[in-house]
Amino acid sequence: MTIYDHVLTEGGFVDQNDLRYPFEERGLQFGDGIYEVIRVYNGTSYLIQEHVERLYRSAAAVKINVPFSKEDMYHKMEELLHKNGIDGDAKIYLQITRGSAPRDHVFPLNTNANLYAYVKDLPRPEAFLREGVSAVTQEDVRWDWCYIKSLNLLPNVLAKQAAKEQNCYEAILHKQGEVTECSSSNIYLVKDGSVYTHPAKKNILHGCVRMRVEAFCSEEGVSFIEQAFQVEDIWNADEVFLSSSTSEVMPVIQVDGKQVGNGVPGTVTRTLQKKYEEDAKLSADASLFSSEVAAE
Incomplete structure (x- = not known):
């Protein structure tokens, strides 16, 4: 590229x-x-x-x-x-x-x-967005101030490499079983129509797409609950998805070799994917700066 x-x-x-x-x-x-x-x-x-x-x-x-x-x-x-x-x-x-x-x-x-x-x-990673991806779990050994988007990414690199070596897209990080986020994305669990994700504290990155996911949920009447969940909750979830600037709203259909939900991207995830696509298009249509720069 x-x-x-x-x-x-x-x-x-x-x-x-x-x-x-x-x-x-x-x-x-x-x-x-x-x-x-x-x-x-x-x-x-x-x-x-x-x-x-x-x-x-x-x-x-x-x-x-x-x-x-x-x-x-x-x-x-x-x-x-x-x-x-x-x-x-x-x-x-x-x-x-x-x-x-x-x-x-x-x-x-x-x-x-x-x-x-x-x-x-x-x-855009269209095939992954359409079909969903697999992930593995890894102990979260990073420092406690992950809200700072710093260059100190070696633990993230090692976690992502561990995922790649198992033919997976992402590594889900946890501290003693409590899920925080992923090596390069935020993570969400869907249960009974509600979206759960780790609170925006100092030990996770406050993702820009994460903020939009929260807004999308509000617009669609979906409960967005900032509440940490455990690794074992993943296999009782109806859906799991990730978000980041490069992953957009990415369905996860398998974790540690075990199927998540029905093994296909779920309804809430699909709704949020559609909202993301609409929002990105509107943002492009309403760019505040492109016309000014082009005229210079």
Whole structure:
């Protein structure tokens, strides 16, 4: 899949082949940074406000100064799409680190943050969305501040790899049996028409799509209950699904080799998938920035 040439940095736009940082970069040496992944449909970013707001919350939590104002960031993201001529489905990857300085655990003085953002093609996972996916369970060994979207993702990488080695799409994480979230998505259980998910505390990521799922449930009269559930509750559930910017609303039909519900995507999941698709289309139709950028 194509990674497009124009990359946004803290100093402006550069060609991806010209992107260089000093050897002592804190993101590389300490994971001292934050990131966002923003979904793009038909050339328009989806949930851009939610992603930018979360980016700044993460930055504040780890005391990193973002090089641009929020308003500038919105326009820079749209300009990034425009410069690369994006008119299809893609994703923006955006990363900010504390900067480049001689290696020391304490924050360096008078060091500016490093930022880069690029665009990559990303088709919708239509077959998975239609048919559902399998998952495995893994102990959640991450740190307690997962609400910060930091670069420290090694436990997530190991969990996702464990899922891949068992031919599964995702790893469902739990602490002593209590389900938190997944390696790269939030997770939900459907029982008797109600949706259950872990409360939005510091030990899970407050997903941008998760917020929309809650809104979709409200619009459809579906109870959205922030209540942790246990691993064993999964096999008594009527439905299970995931959400993330790249997975959208993804049905889970098997966990640890055991069938979930009827073994097919359920009614509530299908309803929320439809709401997601409608919302993404409306967002593209009502883009606040594309026409302004195109006119520049």
